Amino acid sequence: MGVTKTEIFTEQQNRIADLAKAFSHPARVAILQLLIARKSCICGDLVDELELAQATVSQHLKELKRIGIIHGEINPPRVCYCINPIVWSEAQEAFGALLDRFTLSTSCCN
């Protein structure tokens, strides 16, 4: 086994889980924070800031691109990575909706 049964969950549940993967590794959190702070970053800069090999950074960037939360613009000989505002606000709404659904009145045993 070892394979997630995505077909038994809703689109929304699968999408939230996928978006959460963007934030589920400290390197990707660090990358997103740097992209926000710098407004644009190239892979080389990120490799200097993070103590990770260039291949590893590139792999994390690939995952963030797959999710859609960043996109890269080729600006030879470099690549400018940026937050994708559409997907970012999608994440804001998705997490916000889920996190705000719980209030103390919803709690039972505390």
Next chain:
Amino acid sequence: MGVTKTEIFTEQQNRIADLAKAFSHPARVAILQLLIARKSCICGDLVDELELAQATVSQHLKELKRIGIIHGEINPPRVCYCINPIVWSEAQEAFGALLDRFTLSTSCCN
């Protein structure tokens, strides 16, 4: 290798990544949504709602407990799982702070 180098990241980055793991699998999203809706759930109920084996549901509950976002109260012969309001609000603040740090003015290439 295959082992995350947590020591090169900040406490905050590691914590956000860990909290995000709670939401990074659709089954755990579904469990949290059910806990909110029902205000308390027992493992058996969850097994009925999710099309997953009892052992699998228990494993996801264990992961959510490890993160701290839920806690179980033994109420023999059952267990009442609840959202932990402290950790839940920690997640609200952590994700909120990160997600709100990006605004359109912070964007570069769009």
Next chain:
DNA sequence: AAATTCTATCGTAAAGATACGATAGAATTT
């Protein structure tokens, strides 16, 4: 054209995650 620079991908090794059947443990019920 050759050298340089930067990023992506390949190949690979190790660790972690996911899923489930089987079994154990703990408590109530019969």
Next chain:
DNA sequence: AAATTCTATCGTATCTTTACGATAGAATTT
């Protein structure tokens, strides 16, 4: 005491993730 009920854990198979060295590809620079 035996049976029943419910959850946790064990063992295991498979897939995924993380990490890095090596190499390829694409573009500018010398």
